[in-house]
Amino acid sequence: MRLLARAIGLGLLLLAALVPLCVALLLWAEAGPEGLVALGPTGWVALAIGLVLPGGLGLLALCWLTQRAELVVMRDALQRxxxxxxxxxxxxxxxxxxxxEQTAILQEQTRLLLGQLGAGRGQAETLQALMSESRLERLVAEWDMTARELAAVMAAMWRLAFGWRRAEGEVSVAGAGEGTDIALPAGPELALAILRLLPATTAEMARFEVDERFVRQAAHYRAVFRRFLERVPETGPLxxxxxxxxVQGRLDARLALLPRPNHALVIPADTLAAE
Known part of the structure; x- marks a missing residue:
């Protein structure tokens, strides 16, 4: 569109410039040079104005129209x-x-996830506490059964050491008479009595005379106690x-000083009554 407007303007400018030129050429052709000279200064000025003014006015009009069109185009472009x-x-x-909105949704999801993690952590801690409590209860129950078994073995060792009845002429510290039954010490006193009976060092234990039946009962005691210790953790409340x-553990350490059982030795059946 702008190229077409410029072409039209250029054509009008050439037409305005050619009209005075054609007039001058016609004057030249009819009157010759004398006609042009006869015009004088005023005629020459008028002829020059006729040659230049239409072209200048056309050029100004062309520039104004072009700028106006460009302004319209620029305004449309700016509007677009x-x-x-x-x-x-x-x-x-x-x-x-x-x-x-997505950020708010993510924040809400993060808050819910943190809440779920907190709830899961609380449930895990509760479950761990319940498991620890159950483990402790099971360990206490196992120790009760182990303590009963150890008490039975200690009773057998005590009977092997002191017998069932007092001999004639023997008087107990409590003042019981001859030939009465010897009562087992109650509770921890049984283990303490066996501890006081056994030597505390390896050298003394080597000179200590001990019955093979007592040694076998001691090995049985140590096996039961070690079997229980294998199920006990290294750290924790228990x-x-x-x-x-x-006292059961100290007795186990003391019984470790005894010699190993001699299973090749046959013990007469009539001597097993103490066990």
Whole structure:
């Protein structure tokens, strides 16, 4: 469109310039040079103005029309750019709003996830506490059964050491008479009595005379106690150190000084009554 307007303007400019030129050529052809000279300064000025003025006016009109058309085109372009910018601004606002909504949704999901993690951690701690409590209860129950078995073995060792009845002429510390039954010590006193009976060092134990039946009962005691300790953890409220510090544990350490059982030795059946 702009090229067409420029072409039309250029054509009009050439037409306005050719009209005075054609007039001058006609004057030249009819009157010759004398006609042109006869015009004088005023005629020459008028002829020059006729040659230049239409072209200048046409050029000015062409420039004005061209600028006006370019201004219209620029205004339309700016308007389109403005509309495009508004569309982009609206699209950007929509994207920002959507991003805010997604951020809010993610924050809510994160909060819910943290709440679920906290609840799961609490459930795990509760379950761990219940498992620990169950483990402790099971360990206490096992120790009760083990303590009964150890008490039975200690009773057999005590009977092997002191017998069932007092001999004639023997008087107990409590003042019981001759030939009465010897009562087992009650509770921890049984283990303490066996501890006081046994030597505390390896050298003294080597000189200590002990019955093979007592040695076998001691090995049985140590096997039961070790089997229980294998199920006890190293650390915790109930640990191996706690049971080793008990009187049963100290007795186990003392019985470790005894010689190993001689299973090749046959014990007469009539001597097993003490067990």
């Amino acid at each position: 750019q403005g509309e495009s910018g508004d569309s982009r601004a609206l699209a950007l606002q929509a994207l920002l709003a959507e991003a805010r 640990n191996r150190g706690l049971f080793r510090d008990m």
